[in-house]
Amino acid sequence: MNEQPSKKTEFFNGLILNSYNQIIENSKQLDSKTHSIITVATAILPLVLGLFYYLLNSTVTRSILFPEIALSIGFGVVMFILAMVKGCLTYKTFSYKALDSYTFLKRHFQESIEEVVEVAAVTLGDMTDQNWTLVQRKAASFEDTLRYLTLGAIAFGIGFLLLMSALMLDYFGLCK
Numbered sequence: 001m002n003e004q005p006s007k008k009t010e011f012f013n014g015l016i017l018n019s020y021n022q023i024i025e026n027s028k029q030l031d032s033k034t035h036s037i038i039t040v041a042t043a044i045l046p047l048v049l050g051l052f053y054y055l056l057n058s059t060v061t062r063s064i065l066f067p068e069i070a071l072s073i074g075f076g077v078v079m080f081i082l083a084m085v086k087g088c089l090t091y092k093t094f095s096y097k098a099l100d101s102y103t104f105l106k107r108h109f110q111e112s113i114e115e116v117v118e119v120a121a122v123t124l125g126d127m128t129d130q131n132w133t134l135v136q137r138k139a140a141s142f143e144d145t146l147r148y149l150t151l152g153a154i155a156f157g158i159g160f161l162l163l164m165s166a167l168m169l170d171y172f173g174l175c176k
Helices: 007-055 066-091 101-108 113-171
Strands: none
Touching (some): 007 066, 066 113
């Protein structure tokens, strides 16, 4: 019996192994991006809240725009907190499938090299498919995190515009 693996088996083995490694790398990239979003949201939230607290003086609280300002700030805070929570849930450890080489060796030690390579390729293919599903879930969760962060930033931007409008109305004496 020929102990050299066929070209086809070698090709599929390499292809599946590269796919498996690429999926793990994609997961690491998503983790890195998620970590960055959590860091940004955690850093910006106290700064924005401190700035709003400083700017929300008695003039603004008496403004006709105060309810809208408070609603916008509140919505922004909730969205940033949701972004942080969703980011932490995205960042959690998923149980990726990996080849247990010791068990694999015990099961297939007596088989020919071509059979072992073929079984390894099929096993890695199944693991790659399962890991791809996990990475897809993580990517969808990451997109939700980005949505929350974007909505929060938009809400804070609207809050600042409303705050500026309230201060301008007061400055020009248009708000009684």
